[in-house]
Amino acid sequence: xxxxxxxxxxxxxxxxxxxxxxxxxxxxxxxxxxxxxxxxxxxxxxxxxxxxxxxxxxxxxxxxxxxxxxxxxxxxxxxxxxxxxxxxxxxxxxxxxxxxxxxxxxxxxxxxxxxxxxxxxxxxxxxxxxxxxxxxxxxxxxxxxxxxxxxxxxxxxxxxxxxxxxxxxxxxxxxxxxxxxxxxxxxxxxxxxxxxxxxxxxxxxxxxxxxxxxxxxxxxxxxxxxxxxxxxxxxxxxxxxxxxxxxxxxxxxxxxxxxxxxxxxxxxxxxxxxxxxxxxxxxxxxxxxxxxxxxxxxxxxxxxx
Amino acid sequence: xxxxxxxxxxxxxxxxxxxxxxxxxxxxxxxxxxxxxxxxxxxxxxxxxxxxxxxxxxxxxxxxxxxxxxxxxxxxxxxxxxxxxxxxxxxxxxxxxxxxxxxxxxxxxxxxxxxxxxxxxxxxxxxxxxxxxxxxxxxxxxxxxxxxxxxxxxxxxxxxxxxxxxxxxxxxxxxxxxxxxxxxxxxxxxxxxxxxxxxxxxxxxxxxxxxxxxxxxxxxxxxxxxxxxxxxxxxxxxxxxxxxxxxxxxxxxxxxxxxxxxxxxxxxxxxxxxxxxxxxxxxxxxxxxxxxxxxxxxxx
Numbered sequence: 001x002x003x004x005x006x007x008x009x010x011x012x013x014x015x016x017x018x019x020x021x022x023x024x025x026x027x028x029x030x031x032x033x034x035x036x037x038x039x040x041x042x043x044x045x046x047x048x049x050x051x052x053x054x055x056x057x058x059x060x061x062x063x064x065x066x067x068x069x070x071x072x073x074x075x076x077x078x079x080x081x082x083x084x085x086x087x088x089x090x091x092x093x094x095x096x097x098x099x100x101x102x103x104x105x106x107x108x109x110x111x112x113x114x115x116x117x118x119x120x121x122x123x124x125x126x127x128x129x130x131x132x133x134x135x136x137x138x139x140x141x142x143x144x145x146x147x148x149x150x151x152x153x154x155x156x157x158x159x160x161x162x163x164x165x166x167x168x169x170x171x172x173x174x175x176x177x178x179x180x181x182x183x184x185x186x187x188x189x190x191x192x193x194x195x196x197x198x199x200x201x202x203x204x205x206x207x208x209x210x211x212x213x214x215x216x217x218x219x220x221x222x223x224x225x226x227x228x229x230x231x232x233x234x235x236x237x238x239x240x241x242x243x244x245x246x247x248x249x250x251x252x253x254x255x256x257x258x259x260x261x262x263x264x265x266x267x268x269x270x271x272x273x274x275x276x277x278x279x280x281x282x283x284x285x286x287x288x289x290x291x292x293x294x295x296x297x298x299x300x301x302x303x304x305x
Numbered sequence: 306x307x308x309x310x311x312x313x314x315x316x317x318x319x320x321x322x323x324x325x326x327x328x329x330x331x332x333x334x335x336x337x338x339x340x341x342x343x344x345x346x347x348x349x350x351x352x353x354x355x356x357x358x359x360x361x362x363x364x365x366x367x368x369x370x371x372x373x374x375x376x377x378x379x380x381x382x383x384x385x386x387x388x389x390x391x392x393x394x395x396x397x398x399x400x401x402x403x404x405x406x407x408x409x410x411x412x413x414x415x416x417x418x419x420x421x422x423x424x425x426x427x428x429x430x431x432x433x434x435x436x437x438x439x440x441x442x443x444x445x446x447x448x449x450x451x452x453x454x455x456x457x458x459x460x461x462x463x464x465x466x467x468x469x470x471x472x473x474x475x476x477x478x479x480x481x482x483x484x485x486x487x488x489x490x491x492x493x494x495x496x497x498x499x500x501x502x503x504x505x506x507x508x509x510x511x512x513x514x515x516x517x518x519x520x521x522x523x524x525x526x527x528x529x530x531x532x533x534x535x536x537x538x539x540x541x542x543x544x545x546x547x548x549x550x551x552x553x554x555x556x557x558x559x560x561x562x563x564x565x566x567x568x569x570x571x572x573x574x575x576x577x578x579x580x581x582x583x584x585x586x587x588x589x590x591x592x593x594x595x596x597x598x599x600x601x602x603x604x605x
Contacts, residue, residue: 022429023509027436030422030484036458037451037477038443044454058457102351107343116345118592119352125588126359127538129556130577133563135356137365143373143570145361152378169307177358182599238447241540245560250404259449259541266453267545279450290445 048276055270067277076253077278080261081285083168087257088236088289091175092229097185098176100225106184107191117188124181132245135174136161164254166222167247171255174242179235183228191217226297233293237286258282359581365574373570387571394572395562396550397579404554404580405545407472408536411522414476415532416482417524424513437488444481451478452545459546460471466552471543475536482535483528489601490524491517527598530591534584555580 049067052060071077106117113120124130138145139160147157160170194217202212240259243249249256249264262282266275350447365367369384391397408575426437456465464470494517518525544552559576588595 021503021509022425022433024425024432026421026509026513027425027432028421029418030425030436030440030480032420033418033477033480034439036438037480038446040458041451041454042446044457045450048453055456067418105344105348105351109311109341109348113596115592116348116352117596118589120348120355120584121592121595122359122588123355125534125538125584127540127556127580127584129538129540129560130580131358133559133573133577134362136563137363137570138358140570145357145378148378177355185599186597190406196368234445238449238541240449241556244540244544245563256328259447262449263452263541263545267456272453276453282447283450286445286447 008237045276045279048272049280051273053272053276055267055272058272063273067273068281070271071274071278071281074265074274074278076249076261077258077265077274078254079253080258081253081282082257083256084237084239084258084282084284085289087168087172087175087239088233089177090171091236091239092232094172094176094233095180095183096225096229098180099228100187102180102184103187103191106188111192113185113188117185121181121185123178124185126178128178128241129245131174131178132242135170135177135242136246139170161247162251164251167255169252171239171242171246175236175239176248178242179232183232186224186228187221190221194220223297226293230290230293230297233290234286237289258285362574362577362581365570366578367573370569370571384571387569387575390569391572391575391579395576396556396570397576398560399550400553400555401579401583403468403552404537404556405583406468407475408533409553410468410472411476411479411536412529412532413472415479416529418480419483419487419528420514420518420525423484423491424517426484427488427491437484438485440481444485448478448541452541455542456545457484465546466549467547468552471547471552471554472536472544474542475539477487478539478542479532479535483532486528486531486598486601487521487524490521490527494520523594523597524601525593526591527601530587530594531598532590537584 050062050064051058052063052066054060102120106113106120108118126134137143140160141157141162143149146160150157160166198216198220199212202216207215238259239257240263243255243257243260247255249260258278259282262275262278265271265278267277332445361378364378364380366387367383367385368380369386372381372384422436422440425431426440429436451474459465459474462470464473498516498520499512502516503509507515537554538556539554540556540560543557544560547553547557555576559573559580562576563573
């Protein structure tokens with residue numbers, strides 16, 4: 001697939017068919033990557049999903065759809081699918097709004113992000129496990145800063161990680177703390193691409209602030225926003241670290257996302273078959289959700305071109 | 306577009322737009338300056354609010370257990386003992402070295418694959434586009450897909466619970482990100498430069514190495530930096546494939562250390578900071594590459 005028929009272009013046909021000159025050998029390492037990291041896991045995973053396996057001895061015998069049945073019957077797994085989608089969508093939405101707002105502020109201030117911009121980026125580079133621990137300490141019922149503040153104000157203490165809904169929302173908040181800067185930076189970069197002349201022209205034509213934002217700036221950055229949304233959905237589906245550290249999927253199963261559930265099933269409960277079958281189902285679901293956004297983005301691109 | 310500009314814009318349109326009165330221009334500039342200062346203050350406040358969780362960890366790291374449990378937000382008196390205690394409870398030095406080794410090793414592998422790969426995606430026309438879409442769709446699959454297959458692969462190679470194994474996995478995992486970033490930088494190199502090199506008789510490989518690589522070195526630095534952070538911060542693979550002290554990374558150790566009943570807030574804080582401070586220093590020191598790298602993806 002990589003070394004499609006290559007024309008041997010001599011020096012005189014440098015301007016010949018685009019890309020014909022680039023040797024396929026350059027793609028070889030990337031193809032090897034695809035084989036080891038995409039093709040092999042996929043095939044092997046499907047194998048595991050349809051067979052009986054243990055960590056000690058994988059692929060013992062064919063079991064048909066048994067693994068899928070036990071995955072879908074598992075109390076935690078089916079619910080986790082829904083929670084993963086909810087988490088990814090909610091987190092992406094919150095972060096897109098906050099990130100764009102911050103980008104607009106940053107852009108209104110200057111054409112360079114500067115030190116303030118870098119400081120705003122720091123949550124993004126913080127190791128997620130450390131993020132989880134920091135927030136857990138912050139929210140601790142005893143000794144946490146939140147309850148410290150409430151106590152000083154004479155208010156009753158709270159435990160956001162104690163309830164099902166509040167724990168889920170807390171995870172979205174923590175994830176947004178970490179990822180909003182990412183949206184901010186990408187949107188900021190897109191805002192830099194809006195030509196000043198366009199804004200000035202709009203202002204001279206009497207367009208107000210809102211009007212300029214809607215009719216001049218938004219169309220310019222919309223492709224970026226859609227890409228960021230797609231990227232954020234994909235990243236949101238991967239959430240694992242903060243779930244593991246902050247709530248361990250609880251209380252009950254209220255914050256058990258699919259990645260967390262699958263990892264636990266595979267490497268803590270050692271139910272390899274069910275975990276593999278669950279992974280297949282989860283991947284199909286992600287494919288479905290991202291395809292919806294990707295299609296929309298593609299249509300957008302076609303219209304733009 | 307600033308408020309000051311817009312408030313003034315009706316009068317600007319009354320007079321010839323290109324040459325506003327000098328006084329007006331001055332007022333406008335002053336208005337913008339105030340406006341800018343206001344935004345700076347607002348953003349500084351946001352930075353400060355964002356920093357609260359980490360700042361709280363900093364204060365915890367110098368508070369004694371009793372002090373924390375008695376409530377209050379700031380240390381009543383600094384308690385430095387947490388630091389030596391934490392280093393005694395957890396072999397921090399060793400795990401830091403593990404983390405850095407894995408991250409550095411993985412970056413080398415990522416770049417070896419991604420630099421030629423990105424050149425191919427950027428320059429090989431339709432074949433390049435096909436490779437790019439394959440690589441990017443592999444990124445959309447959640448990493449948990451790869452856990453079981455890679456677990457068995459690493460074990461067959463005798464590489465589970467080794468730094469090499471983890472670096473290998475992290476290095477591969479970051480390839481799509483690196484190709485995505487580098488692709489943008491390579492596209493910005495004018496084709497004419499390369500074509501001139503080819504006419505001078507340089508092969509594609511040689512011109513890639515001698516002409517293109519130096520031109521995209523800021524991009525390579527950015528990709529290296531971002532992939533370094535990704536590996537250093539990585540948890541799912543580290544937790545699944547590296548389960549002994551010889552290969553565990555700092556996030557894994559912290560996740561175990563913070564356990565269920567651990568009330569040593571101060572020591573947890575110290576271990577967290579040991580992991581956070583180096584990346585913050587690196588991020589601020591290399592902010593130019595970090596920002597350029599992250600935003601290169603957006604303008605495509």
